Amino acid sequence: MVRVLVGELASAVGGTVTVKGWVETLRLQSKVQFVVVRDHTGAVQVTHRRGGAGDALGELLRGLTVESAVEVTGRVVANPVVKLGGLEIVPERVVVASVAEPGLPIGPETGAEQRMNWRFLDLRRPARRLVFEVQTTVERAMREVAAEQGCTELHTPKLMGTASESGAEVFEVGYFDRTAYLAQSPQFYKQMAIAAGIDRVFEVGPVFRAEPSFTSRHATEFTGVDVELAWTDGAEEVMAFEEAMLRRVLERVAERHGAEIERHWGTPVVVPELPFPRLTMAEAMQKLRAAGWDAEGVREDLDPEGERLLSALVAEETGHEFVFVTRFPASVRPFYHRRPDGEPGLTDSFDLLWKGIEITTGAQREHRYDRLVAQAAEQGMDTGPEGPLGRYLDCFRYGMPPHGGFGLGLGRVLMQALGLPSIRDAVFLFRGPNRLEP
Ligand code: 4AD
Ligand code: MG
Numbered sequence: 001m002v003r004v005l006v007g008e009l010a011s012a013v014g015g016t017v018t019v020k021g022w023v024e025t026l027r028l029q030s031k032v033q034f035v036v037v038r039d040h041t042g043a044v045q046v047t048h049r050r051g052g053a054g055d056a057l058g059e060l061l062r063g064l065t066v067e068s069a070v071e072v073t074g075r076v077v078a079n080p081v082v083k084l085g086g087l088e089i090v091p092e093r094v095v096v097a098s099v100a101e102p103g104l105p106i107g108p109e110t111g112a113e114q115r116m117n118w119r120f121l122d123l124r125r126p127a128r129r130l131v132f133e134v135q136t137t138v139e140r141a142m143r144e145v146a147a148e149q150g151c152t153e154l155h156t157p158k159l160m161g162t163a164s165e166s167g168a169e170v171f172e173v174g175y176f177d178r179t180a181y182l183a184q185s186p187q188f189y190k191q192m193a194i195a196a197g198i199d200r201v202f203e204v205g206p207v208f209r210a211e212p213s214f215t216s217r218h219a220t221e222f223t224g225v226d227v228e229l230a231w232t233d234g235a236e237e238v239m240a241f242e243e244a245m246l247r248r249v250l251e252r253v254a255e256r257h258g259a260e261i262e263r264h265w266g267t268p269v270v271v272p273e274l275p276f277p278r279l280t281m282a283e284a285m286q287k288l289r290a291a292g293w294d295a296e297g298v299r300e301d302l303d304p305e306g307e308r309l310l311s312a313l314v315a316e317e318t319g320h321e322f323v324f325v326t327r328f329p330a331s332v333r334p335f336y337h338r339r340p341d342g343e344p345g346l347t348d349s350f351d352l353l354w355k356g357i358e359i360t361t362g363a364q365r366e367h368r369y370d371r372l373v374a375q376a377a378e379q380g381m382d383t384g385p386e387g388p389l390g391r392y393l394d395c396f397r398y399g400m401p402p403h404g405g406f407g408l409g410l411g412r413v414l415m416q417a418l419g420l421p422s423i424r425d426a427v428f429l430f431r432g433p434n435r436l437e438p
Pocket of ligand 1: 184185186187209211217218219220222224358359360361362363405406407408409410411412423
């Protein structure tokens with residue numbers, strides 16, 4: 001029989017259908033047996049009235065276990081007494097596709113590490129699986145905007161002969177008789193694409209960071225969304241692109257999943273107004289220090305506490321969940337960020353904070369070869385042709401347009417969209433310093 005999804009049963013009342021899913025609960029009484037079967041669209045009660053001796057179906061149900069995979073064929077009956085959707089299935093035939101061993105390794109009270117060990121079981125709970133439905137919507141909306149804005153989607157290599165961006169935080173892998181490195185960002189390659197005449201670049205791909213961080217927002221492998229735009233005048237253009245993209249994303253998420261997110265996680269999905277608030281780093285620091293952050297007055301960059309506090313202050317003042325922080329000091333930014341004319345101590349760069357955490361870093365890039373080389377040298381980097389930056393710097397030697405872009409962490413966006421406690425809950429299988437399994 002053709003499978004009917006549990007979510008569609010209301011329109012099948014009176015008919016005979018087959019539903020396929022997992023046993024959520026079993027209540028096996030001597031006269032009536034109740035089996036709740038769940039698929040990815042909902043759960044339905046299967047009600048079997050026992051028929052005395054020779055009740056083969058009743059015997060089969062007696063052998064069931066929770067989380068067994070079953071196919072149930074029966075009549076759909078409206079029954080207002082049934083709490084679950086006001087209907088039930090009166091079974092004629094049940095096929096056990098695969099029986100679950102009794103005694104599940106995880107339950108509602110299980111801690112995070114054990115849940116990660118059994119992630120496939122953890123994800124059978126609709127609240128936990130919702131994140132991937134939202135992710136699908138988020139990525140689709142991002143692609144849609146990228147395409148409308150004239151971006152070309154690219155897939156840059158993740159195996160590299162030299163470390164990208166900086167030597168720290170890079171994973172080495174054995175590569176035949178030499179060492180390869182896993183890309184920490186598509187940064188240099190998306191700039192190479194600009195040099196190649198791909199006017200606007202969009203990439204969604206894996207990013208690897210050998211950071212021994214044990215926070216709720218760091219992973220050693222995550223999915224990055226990267227954009228690079230040719231012929232930009234400054235970071236403002238890049239920010240305008242990103243805020244429009246995020247607005248579309250949240251419109252779609254609110255429309256398709258807003259109610260589910262609120263129901264399962266208690267998080268309201270707010271479609272942000274444009275433009276997002278913007279603060280220069282100097283303004284942000286002033287605000288933060290007035291609120292008691294960094295009492296010694298020594299910090300040049302935001303720390304996690306600063307990010308949280310700044311978001312809270314901006315939300316209080318403007319009601320906005322997002323804030324762009326701009327014009328970071330050059331001392332805390334990579335060499336390739338452009339410095340505003342006459343202000344060598346600053347960069348035309350930004351971070352985007354959403355509800356207290358950084359979700360993006362972006363910048364106008366330095367596209368002038370001489371200045372780029374000088375800025376790299378200033379940070380003590382080897383700028384020689386045989387050095388790790390050689391191939392990158394070559395891109396700037398034969399006509400490089402001004403350009404800018406950003407990198408956004410998909411896991412962090414999902415974490416904030418649903419209000420999840422950790423990035424571990426926002427990815428299918430988390431990768432951290434102590435976690436390479438399953
Ligand atoms: O801020 P990051 O390191 O910036 C770059 O990679 C630049 N190349 C981007 C650019 O175009 N200038 O990383 C970008 C984003 C962060 O804002 C954060 O959302 C996410 O990637 N991210 C991480 N997500 C999870 N785990 C980690 N360890 C992350 N590190 C960065
Ligand atoms: Mg950053």
